[in-house]
Amino acid sequence: MEQRTTWWNKIDSRFRVAYALGAMRRNEHGRALALLNEAIKRNPQWAYPRFLRGQVLECLGDREQALVDYNQAIELNPNLAIAFCNRGDIHLLQQRYQEALLDLTHAIELDCKMSQAYYLRGCVWSWLGESPKAIADHDEALNLEPRMAAAFFARANCWLKLGNLDQAKTDLDKAIKLNPCMADAYDSRASVRLKKGEIDLAIDDYTEALKHEPSLVKCLVSRASALGDKGDFGSALADCQRAIELAPEYWWTYQNLGWTLVNLGRYKEGLASFEKGLAIDPNNVVFLESIAWLLATCPDAGIRDGQRALECARELGGREGISELQRLTAMAAASAEAGNFAEAVAFQKTAIELAPEPIKSLEKSILTAFEEGRAWHILPQTETSW
Secondary structure, rough: HHHHHHHHHHHHHHHHHHHHHHHHHHHOOHHHHHHHHHHHHHHHHHHHHHHHHHHHHHOOOOOHHHHHHHHHHHOOOOOOOOHHHHHHHHHHOOOOOHHHHHHHHHHHHHHOOOHHHHHHHHHHHHHHHOOHHHHHHHHHHHOOOOOOOHHHHHHHHHHHHOOOOOHHHHHHHHHHOHHHOOHHHHHHHHHHHHOOHHHHHHHHHHHHHHHHHHOOOOHHHHHHHHHHOOHHHHHHHHHHHHHHHHHHOOOOHHHHHHHHHHHHOOHHHHHHHHHHHHHHOOOHHHHHHHHHHHHHHOOOOOOOHHHHHHHHHOOOOOOOOOOOOHHHHHHHHHHHHOHHHHHHHHHHHHHHHOHHHHHHHHHHHHHHHHOOOOOOOOOOOOOOOO
């Protein structure tokens, strides 16, 4: 009788798993979870329903409990490659990269045809700064599954890290062709196009990304920056304001908003935006540099403050996240506004040595002002030149 009961429980468990798979395909996660709970109760030594329950729990946002199920599935069946793969994915999401690497490598050893494991391991290598290894794994994933849009996207980002814009663009084109709704791919392709000087095409890609994911804040902020480069400050302002509505603590928005307002002649509001960004991230040198520059060069004398500009510029010394050229030009402009023209000239001469050719003439004209004992102020946008 006991053997018959055990046999029937195993059969019943398999039926429940089959029904659970159907529920999972229909995104009926609650139904699937109930079926899998009963399947595990009927046949506690079967690894597969525990693995499936882990997948359902991941879909429900409970990664920690999913991890428990994957661990138990692996204990029951150490050869269940997909369980190692899924557990590796959770480790990756939780930024436990070495654990992820071990699990995904073992999944590949158990099943060398598992494209998902290669793809995920490529993502791990990328986070570890090993772009060539990441590309090799994404290559293998695409050899096994040529229509994996995520692998094209991930490989494109590796090419971007290596500075290969053409390869990145090719992969992003393929990712978008395979998945026209992939907002992140449009966002990355826009970055490539900006680096190539294709501002209008970049704005088109940002717009397409936002069509598919309207709450993609980084995309709104990037589009605002590109619109500002074109001189469309009104549209840039609208994007920044929308970004703040969606994510009021996203610091980069306040940098773009600040310069957009400055370009619109709203200097006091621009300064307030930089101050807000610095309050969110007190160690952010980007805001220190922007505040120093605006306080030193603003057309509105009521905004300028040479001493405070100099204090902010001095804080940039030895800090990461800002170039030496930016530090020197900030020190030069602030020194001049504070009346220290000898120091301003010395800083500006060193800055000119570091300046790329396209801006050398501007930097030299600023030097001339300092040598003549004049501070240098930007002109309002209504005027034709700086």
